[in-house]
Amino acid sequence: MITVEEEIDINKKTSYLSLINAVENLLETEHNELSILANCAALIKTFVKNINWAGFYLLKNELLILGPFQGKLACNPIRVGSGVCGKCVEARATIVVGNVHEFEGHIPCDEATNSEIVIPIFIDDEIYGVLDLDSKMFNRFSTVDRRFLEQITVIIARGVKMAKEKNPDVCLV
Numbered sequence: 001m002i003t004v005e006e007e008i009d010i011n012k013k014t015s016y017l018s019l020i021n022a023v024e025n026l027l028e029t030e031h032n033e034l035s036i037l038a039n040c041a042a043l044i045k046t047f048v049k050n051i052n053w054a055g056f057y058l059l060k061n062e063l064l065i066l067g068p069f070q071g072k073l074a075c076n077p078i079r080v081g082s083g084v085c086g087k088c089v090e091a092r093a094t095i096v097v098g099n100v101h102e103f104e105g106h107i108p109c110d111e112a113t114n115s116e117i118v119i120p121i122f123i124d125d126e127i128y129g130v131l132d133l134d135s136k137m138f139n140r141f142s143t144v145d146r147r148f149l150e151q152i153t154v155i156i157a158r159g160v161k162m163a164k165e166k167n168p169d170v171c172l173v
Ligand code: SME
Pocket: 053, 074, 075, 078, 082, 083, 084, 085, 086, 105, 106, 107, 108, 109, 110, 116, 132, 134
């Protein structure tokens, strides 16, 4: 007999494995930076349950510029050091926020959001941008989510790096 928590984890892992597979399939044929980010935002929003926002901010001159996303209108730009996104860049590490109302400096975009995870995306050890996911649930993002989402950002970064090399004239940042 498995517990409810174990069952949730098994379902999450199955969804994340499908998401990884879908992202890898996309990257086999898609070599345009903007299109990769746009379709990855769509895939993440489709495969990750109970989220109300999923998208990218790209780092340019100490500012995070809003990139492709799925969800409500979002704040733009965000300074490094501001909000969860800017603090993630400063820390060069994932930030998981169980209750955004208790996070000092949190920048609210969709007022329905109660928890958030922001993962840095590295290309050649430099921060390219962040992947941001919001949820209406409190404490939505567990260590399982964090592990898989970090893995997904590594895969996306590889695809973006290749796209930049193949099509340097259409780079976003
Ligand atoms: N909450 C973020 C801002 C981006 S939105 O969630 C889409 C932050 O505090 O940086």
